[in-house]
Amino acid sequence: MVETSTRERILAVAGELFYRDGIRAVGIETVCREAGIKKPTLYHYFGSKDGLIAAYLKDQDEKVLAGLTEPALRADGPAADRVAAIFENVARAARREAWKGCPFLRGAAEFAGERDHAARQLASGHKRRFERWLADFLDEHGVIDPKPLARQLTVLLDGAVTHAFLHGKGAYAREAGNAARALIEGWRRAGGSRA
Amino acid sequence: MVETSTRERILAVAGELFYRDGIRAVGIETVCREAGIKKPTLYHYFGSKDGLIAAYLKDQDEKVLAGLTEPALRADGPAADRVAAIFENVARAARREAWKGCPFLRGAAEFAGERDHAARQLASGHKRRFERWLADFLDEHGVIDPKPLARQLTVLLDGAVTHAFLHGKGAYAREAGNAARALIEGWRRAGGSRA
DNA sequence: GTCTATAAGCCGATAGAC
DNA sequence: GTCTATCGGCTTATAGAC
CATH class of the missing domain: 1.10.10.60 (Homeodomain-like)
Known part of the structure; x- marks a missing residue:
């Protein structure tokens, strides 16, 4: 077939x-x-074109999520190392000519004028899904009270993706990876009460 | 007049x-x-329309930068408090119906297909300018080796702006503010050698 | 399910008068 | 500096034949 x-x-x-x-x-x-x-x-x-757009983003949802989480699932060591692998993966992607950041962030930006557009709703849902996955992932790797930390890292990651695309350089994602590491390690030291 | x-x-x-x-x-x-x-x-x-677009973003450059830095310049206390004020300001902005994130991030997203478009170049320049301002600001407020930290916080801030817009909620920017605080305080503890 | 043909309108951009 | 008038092309979308 x-x-x-x-x-x-x-x-x-x-x-x-x-x-x-x-x-x-x-x-x-x-x-x-x-x-x-x-x-x-x-x-x-x-x-309609909107129907095609919705189908496009629905189709990307799983694929993007899988591509994002894969480096963390493949890595080993403490949670900080595994999450850092996600950022490192973005840094490497930034070198590819064809890589243009996150289709959901870009889609949402294109339809900023239409609050209820499918692109906006699917983008929001996609991001919430990643945040939830990350919270579970951190929890499984021994992080206490992982939800606020997962949110911090999710926001940081999208900043990294955006800046890596904007400047066409992996350095921004790599530096964000350092920040992610610091946040996770500091979180353990603070006993999960930082937020 | x-x-x-x-x-x-x-x-x-x-x-x-x-x-x-x-x-x-x-x-x-x-x-x-x-x-x-x-x-x-x-x-x-x-x-041309491209000329108008370039003029629009050039016009926004100073204004956006001033709006971003103003809360930090007005705040007092240690560097962490002042930077947190920037994130809190974004969180408050997210409540306004008319607020739709950063015009440079959105502009760059709209012209992802045209590598040399003015919107892309002006966005990149604007972000580098903010990063430089933040490095100077951190330096003035006693942060050692502020450049890597300024980059981390710049990336984090744009993630916060993007997520605040995406979900229409200030909570993401507020949580990112907690992360910013943790990064700055941890940076002091590590003596600037974290990166 | 896929086609030919076409509608109706908006797109960026310009010639030329004043 | 601002106008009237207009160009050619591209836009989303559809009627109707096969």
């Missing part, structure tokens, strides 16, 4: 273009041309 | 619309209508 369905092919093409150039910068016509189909076919599967 | 020049009026209107709805979401025609002028007048002053 190497052949992909039409729907999957459209979604793959749209995902690539939306991520590379920005959602608003890419027209339906371009998506159709690159996917080798005509407009009515796209509208048949997705109903 | 209450009357503003045509150029200033266009810039003020464009700034409001670009920030509220996003740069790509706002057409030249809309800017002209709201400013009470015709298109050739706008093109007379700014040459």
